[in-house]
Amino acid sequence: MPLGVEALGDAALVRLERVSKVYRMGEVEVHALRDVDLDVRQGELVVILGPSGSGKTTVLNLVGGIDTPSSGRVLIGGTDITQFGDAELTAYRRDRIGFVFQFFNLIPTLTAKENVELAAELVRNPRNTDEVLHAVGLGDRARHFPGELSGGEQQRVAIARALVKNPPILLCDEPTGELDHETGRKILQVIAEINRSEGRTVLLVTHNSAIASMADLVVRLRSGAVDSREENPAPTDPMELKW
Ligand code: ADP
Numbered sequence: 001m002p003l004g005v006e007a008l009g010d011a012a013l014v015r016l017e018r019v020s021k022v023y024r025m026g027e028v029e030v031h032a033l034r035d036v037d038l039d040v041r042q043g044e045l046v047v048i049l050g051p052s053g054s055g056k057t058t059v060l061n062l063v064g065g066i067d068t069p070s071s072g073r074v075l076i077g078g079t080d081i082t083q084f085g086d087a088e089l090t091a092y093r094r095d096r097i098g099f100v101f102q103f104f105n106l107i108p109t110l111t112a113k114e115n116v117e118l119a120a121e122l123v124r125n126p127r128n129t130d131e132v133l134h135a136v137g138l139g140d141r142a143r144h145f146p147g148e149l150s151g152g153e154q155q156r157v158a159i160a161r162a163l164v165k166n167p168p169i170l171l172c173d174e175p176t177g178e179l180d181h182e183t184g185r186k187i188l189q190v191i192a193e194i195n196r197s198e199g200r201t202v203l204l205v206t207h208n209s210a211i212a213s214m215a216d217l218v219v220r221l222r223s224g225a226v227d228s229r230e231e232n233p234a235p236t237d238p239m240e241l242k243w
């Protein structure tokens with residue numbers, strides 16, 4: 001796929017240009033996003049902050065190729081994915097995107113390892129399942145079913161499932177929303193480590209402003225519009241975050 005991520009130079013890896021999204025529900029129009037511009041450089045950790053309903057999930061879904069904008073362009077490595085057909089979008093989601101959700105979305109009848117292997121089978125050059133489980137600190141829980149794991153452990157499986165595909169872009173939608181503070185910080189540390197040591201670009205969405213200081217860039221959304229953008233030259237170690 002001609003996404004040219006390897007030859008980006010200083011250009012944005014992810015760029016939203018005047019992106020709007022309107023959901024129509026019968027007579028009612030919901031403006032989920034209004035003229036959103038966003039630039040994310042390769043290797044950045046971006047936190048998108050905003051209250052419930054501000055459009056955070058919609059941004060992730062558009063970047064992840066799960067949804068399409070009503071207007072505007074979504075450029076990944078310079079390629080406008082809003083022009084993709086179904087087959088190209090499927091390939092894009094499979095090869096370029098790792099998605100981590102608030103509610104983990106694991107398959108309950110498969111073990112931790114099998115959940116990760118299922119994702120690995122989708123792609124041509126997956127990472128080693130055991131290695132990835134080890135990297136998220138789950139080496140010894142691989143044979144357990146989701147129901148036998150704590151919330152934090154289930155989220156680690158979900159992160160491993162996203163990572164095993166070796167995606168350049170990791171999208172995390174409220175990844176600590178269901179976790180207690182201590183477990184949440186550990187999950188954020190895993191995500192930060194993936195960003196810092198593996199150079200993967202991370203977009204993390206949250207309503208929790210305490211998380212913002214771990215980011216290179218904080219984008220605040222309000223009522224579907226960008227309220228502010230703030231570069232952070234000295235991101236905080238997630239273990240020092242408090243909420
Ligand atoms: P957030 O993730 O910040 O809570 P969302 O992106 O999920 O916000 O939603 C933004 C707005 O769009 C909300 O008002 C929400 O109700 C609306 N919305 C989101 N998805 C849909 C949908 N599929 N159909 C109709 N309205 C939607």
Ligand code: MG
Nearest residue numbers: 056057058173
């Ligand atoms: Mg949401």
